[in-house]
Amino acid sequence: MMVSALEFSLFMFALGYLIWDTGVHFGANGGFIFMNVLALLLSGTYVAIFMFSSETTKNKILRNYKKPDFLSYSDYMSFKINKFAKTFYTENPATAMFRDMEIVANYISDSQQER
């Protein structure tokens, strides 16, 4: 929602240009006004697509593919730099026990095979 609200500032920016341009820019002619209206329409379309369309339509038009939700920024970064396994098995104490469990399971299965 914060992102949507901040995307809306694009529309406010275009609206501000349209309203204040003729008051400040004394040499503003029809071309400037046309460009401001065009900018307003484009920003309005973008904001409408971003805020009110469904996720599928948004993905088709804006190519705004949603990334999977990561638990934290460090998880996301470890995924990005392809060190997920290192973090999962060694650095994160909550998940490091899975490594130990795997070692124990392998030891048990090996010992059973020997018998």
Place this chain on the structure above:
Amino acid sequence: MSLNTNNIYSYIVSALQAALQVAINELLIFAMQKLSNFERHKIKSDRLKSLTIKVIIAQTLNVVFIYGIFYLIYLNNPLGSSGLVNKLLNFLFLHCFFRLVVSLCHPKYILNWYISRRYTKKDLREPINKFQITLNDSLELPEFNFPKYYAFYIISVYVVAFYGFINPFLTLIPIGLFSFQYWADKHNLLRRFSCPEGFDL
């Protein structure tokens, strides 16, 4: 001399107007919180989301558009001492500075902390003549008001986006004060609002 006096008077009037706008913003937050209580949302995140949207819309109407509407009705020199540029600078500075001071001092937090400290220091062999819910309200510290701070950041960005064309210096105020506000919010979130208080004996 008289011109300077008039200028100073105009600056004071525009600063008072900005202070009034900030006070109305606070009242709007309070009113929207009361309004959200009537909606009876099932989960807390729903309430926060609806409250944030309401606060943003109300403050946008109160702040962003009201200056432009008044300017377009009473057309005057925007660069004058009581012009639009000066009014916007005053408002944005007061808006950001007031939020920074409140988030650093946080009077409600300090008051609740003092009350809870008084109760925890009290000899509990004496009965406290209060219902459990009232006592919990006194003991529990207030929660971090996310809608208020979300609305603050978004409204500041809207003001800069909308009026940045006529006054580019507006951008400098949020750049400066947001950096301080970031540390104030970080301190509030990590030190004040997330430390569990031990009320057991």
